[in-house]
Amino acid sequence: MPIDVEAVRSQTRGVLNVTHLNNAGSSLPPGPVVDTVVGHLRREEEIGGYEAAEEAAGRLEGVYSSVARLIGAEPNEIALAESGSRAWAMAVYSFPFVPRTRLLIGRTEYAGNVIALRQLARRNELQIVVLDDDRHGQVDVEHLQRELDRGNVAMVALAHVPMSNGLVNPAAEVGRRCRAAGVMFVLDACQSVGQMPLDVQALGCDVLAGTGRKFLRGPRGTAFLYVRAPVLERLEPAMLDGHSAVPAGTGGLEVRHDARRFESWEGSAAGRLGLGRAVDYALALGLDAVQERIAGLAEQLRTEVAAVPAVTVHDVGITRCGIVTFSVKGHDARNIRARLADHRINVSVVPRPSAPGGSIPAGREGEDLVVRASVHYYNTGTEVRRLVGFLWGMSSGT
Incomplete structure (x- = not known):
């Protein structure tokens, strides 16, 4: 069933204030999510934090079931975290690396993940191999296969949707080949969860990390981690506390047998309830309908932006x-963002996507930036045309 755009906009207070095209950064949350978070904070104010959490225990437990349903997992395979990066790192840093094995990563891997992998490589004498892009700009699965055939691969890490060039990597094909080779597959789904259907069984991933604030429209400071049940016992978290483990015997300990071994005891109950409400909101709309609406608006935006003189689309x-993602000849991306903000149009800037055969940048300093506009189902064609009209004005010098 198509999304009732007017209904979802009526539940999105922010659309009255801004044209929000920065959903890949942080979406405008719907009213029911905000009300859930604020409502729990009010209960903490009224009766105390521990007491409010105890009162909401059943709803908090239900968040694990909601997230599991969102991605086709089981609740015991889900952990909650404060950020997608931290969720991803908790699993990856727990992997028992063998020295002098290899890590295979996509060229569009998130920069924060690359930093973590470089640290792990230095600690464990690992080699990082950057997979080529194919002629379409996505990860080259044939290069992946050649590297898997060479052997000595500890892990494959991939960003399902890169932050800066509009593509969706063929994660299911990567997962199929990793599973056949018996190699751990870690998928960063922070930019894909909430804007398209995800099924961890079809994706073939052993680990998946997702965030709440982007296309899920959840609160900032919320995220989740999926770890496939047969893999859990292989991954002992680098840090444990009284939530993730208990003392056992004389000087021993017993680590939890579910994915909550990756959690810590303290967390935002209000944020977690808000995340659960955001997941339920997305499920009620239907992820197939969400994807269709988003893809249609994005193609409209690409087509109309590309028609503006001096504009180059990089997707x-x-x-x-x-x-x-796009750039405007003769205009700095940061300046474009600032001028759009003056007109209450929200976009962001990101590093220019690397060309096939290029290399992952070492850092942000001096990087060539482009503008990133990211649509959601609550956006409208009128909002798209508002951005495009501004770019036409820039192109004509007005």
């Missing part, structure tokens, strides 16, 4: 999503 890939 690649066979399958594209709600992220649209």
Whole structure:
């Protein structure tokens, strides 16, 4: 069933204030999510934090079931975290690396993940191999296969949707080949969860990390981690506390047998309830309908932006999503963002996508930046045309 755009906009207070095209950064949350978070904070104010959490224990437990349903997992395979990066790192840092094995990563891997992998490589004498892009700009699965055939691979890490070029990597094909080779597959789904259907069984991943604030429209400071049940016992978290483990015997300990071994005892009950409400909101709309709406708006934006003189669209890939990246000749991306903000149009800036055969940048200093506009189902064609009209004005010098 198509999304009732007017209904979801009526539940999105922010659309009255801004044209929000920065959903890949942080979406405008719907009213029911905000009300859930604020409502729990009010209960903490009224009766105390521990007491409010105890009162909401059943709802907090239900968040694990909601997230599991969202991605086709089991509740015992889900942990909650404060950020997608931290969720991803908790699993990856727990992997028992063998020295002088290899890590295979996509060229569009998130920069924060690359930093973590470089630290792990230095600690464990690992070699990082950057997989080529294919002619469409997505990860080259044939290069992946050649590297898997060479052997000595500890892990494959991939960003499902890169932050800066609009494509959707063929994660299911990567997962199939990793599973056949018996190699751990870690998928960063922070930019894909909430804007398209995800099924961890079809994706073939052993680990998946997702965040709440982006296309899920949840609160900032919320995220989740999926770890496939047969893999859990292989991954002992680098840090444990009284929530993730208990003392056992004389000087021993017993680590939890579910994915909550990756959690710590303290967390935001209000944020977690808000995350659960955001997941339920997305499920009620239907992720197929969400993806169709987002993809349609994004293609409209790409087509109309590309028609503006001096504008170059940088998106690649066979399958594209709600992220649209572009540059305007003679205009700095940061300046474009600032001028758009003056007109209450929200976008962001990101590093220019690397060309096939290029290399992952070492850092942000001096990087060539492009504008990133990212649509959601609550956006409208009128909002898209508002951005495009501004770019036409820039192109004509007005």
